[in-house]
Amino acid sequence: MDRGKDSNRDANGGLAEATASRLRFDSDEEAGEVEMEVERPDAEGEEEQAAAEVIGSDKTSADYYFDSYSHFGIHEEMLKDIVRTKTYQNVITQSSFLIKDKIVLDVGAGTGILSLFCAKAGAKHVYAIECSQMADMANEIVKANGYSNVITVxxxxxxxxxxxxxxxxxxxxEWMGYFLLFENMLNTVLYARDKWLTDDGVVLPDRASLHLTAIEDAEYKEDKIEFWNNVYGFDMSCIKKQAMMEPLVDTVDANQIVTNCRLLKTMDISKMTPGDASFTVPFKLTAQRNDYIHALVAYFDVSFTKCHKLMGFSTGPRSKATHWKQTVLYLEDVITICEGETLTGSMTVAPNKNNPRDIDIKLKYSINGHRCQVSRTQFYKMR
Structure with a gap:
């Protein structure tokens, strides 16, 4: 096991990384002796002016929770995701026939990096839509790089x-969230497609697929789930139920994989409807060795099929790590499985009715093996 002690696992699904980066800046200073300074008469005015120049500087941590993409930290993380950013760059530059002299719409533009790639590749004009405060920064970035005549934020x-x-x-x-669908930005892309895309227009990327496998993860399940059974001698197992319901976003070691990997769902972004993001699909996972199964792991692949050659990337545990990592769903049962035996079941995925940006997952699984017979239904919520 390579994870465990040194792992920075995210137990909060979606916005934990942005929150963590904020907390490093928002945390209280350590208590200590502070030397008093005498303010100059104009110091207060200068400070106010400096603060005004920082976009979104008037926001509190609570504001960031609802408008997390206003904070530069999450954009830094995405831009530094080489798999993600370089793939988009390669698609745009190596298949410039898709972009050159075309009118491009960048949905959820963030810092405007994709718009800049498109402008550099010869787009006639790029409209970059961004609903967070980062739109103001993107506008400054566009000006600083001399593309104000090509890119409109x-x-x-x-x-x-x-x-x-x-x-x-x-x-x-770049609409994909954890578990592919978390944050539900896909429906926004589909709305834009139906409203503005020409009949022979192109959506980039145009394919996405969700996959499933099973892993052995005794050490970490013990640390994160079973921990609540005995906390300094007290029974806090009521929290264990909540912990089980919240999928973890983390990087899984390929050596932990016990079964084959199965395709759950393929989405054609050019043709699908918003309702297609809700589905129930069966699965059958076959053990490749004798081992235990503590969790199922979901990941996704993205494809750009309109290029000269197929391009894309995978967020799977056998591929180069991305900021999406993988999604780990712990099972109530510890399943003992022998090589060649199968774990079967179904997964139901749908946006939460109260908050469509959250995801509700219903998992049914069963095994009838030599050493283990189990049949169970579990519910998860990504939030």
């Missing part, structure tokens, strides 16, 4: 703004 929600043009030739977006 529009601040607002896709569902509420109007474009200066009736149609676009290309929609590009």
């Amino acid at each position: 529009i601040k607002g929600k896709v569902e509420e703004i109007e474009l200066p043009v009736p149609k676009v030739d290309v929609i590009i977006s």
